[in-house]
Amino acid sequence: MHRPRRSSVQQEIRQTRPFRSGRQEATVGLLRTASVVQRTFARVLEPWELSFAQYNALRIVRGAGSGGIATLAVRERMIEEGTTITRLLDKLEARGLIRRERDFPDRRQVICVATPAGKRLLDQIDPAIDAADEEAMAELAEPEIERLIALLDTVRAGIAQRAAPRGTARAT
Numbered sequence: 001m002h003r004p005r006r007s008s009v010q011q012e013i014r015q016t017r018p019f020r021s022g023r024q025e026a027t028v029g030l031l032r033t034a035s036v037v038q039r040t041f042a043r044v045l046e047p048w049e050l051s052f053a054q055y056n057a058l059r060i061v062r063g064a065g066s067g068g069i070a071t072l073a074v075r076e077r078m079i080e081e082g083t084t085i086t087r088l089l090d091k092l093e094a095r096g097l098i099r100r101e102r103d104f105p106d107r108r109q110v111i112c113v114a115t116p117a118g119k120r121l122l123d124q125i126d127p128a129i130d131a132a133d134e135e136a137m138a139e140l141a142e143p144e145i146e147r148l149i150a151l152l153d154t155v156r157a158g159i160a161q162r163a164a165p166r167g168t169a170r171a172t
Contacts, residue, residue, distance in 0.1 A: 068113035
């Protein structure tokens with residue numbers, strides 16, 4: 001009798017039963033990997049007392065340049081969807097890393113701009129994050145990295161294509 005192989009993700013989560021399908025195993029593996037990578041980046045950011053989401057938002061704001069970026073545009077560009085952007089930006093502003101100003105003529109729109117302190121902080125953090133990026137993918141050769149990127153793009157595009165628009169129920 002042939003026994004199905006036990007994957008490393010099964011061992012890591014101490015799952016004794018086989019997955020229902022290869023797709024389930026791939027999904028759990030992807031989620032587990034994302035969690036491991038995110039914890040690695042959280043440890044890198046600890047000395048600067050920034051969460052990964054705060055770091056991500058600050059990078060987005062810095063990347064917008066001196067003209068700044070609207071709050072909603074920051075939220076749309078975040079790596080992790082669903083982040084409570086207002087509270088996150090409140091924390092960055094309280095630390096003096098960004099400033100927010102009302103846009104003219106549309107005073108409803110708030111523009112975020114990285115302060116010199118925010119830019120200096122990112123200049124300090126960037127080398128550590130770059131090293132963490134390299135380390136996270138160190139086991140993969142360049143063609144494998146390109147293939148991984150393409151596969152992840154395909155998964156996200158498929159999910160986006162099948163997803164119901166926000167605020168509507170999905171037909172079954």
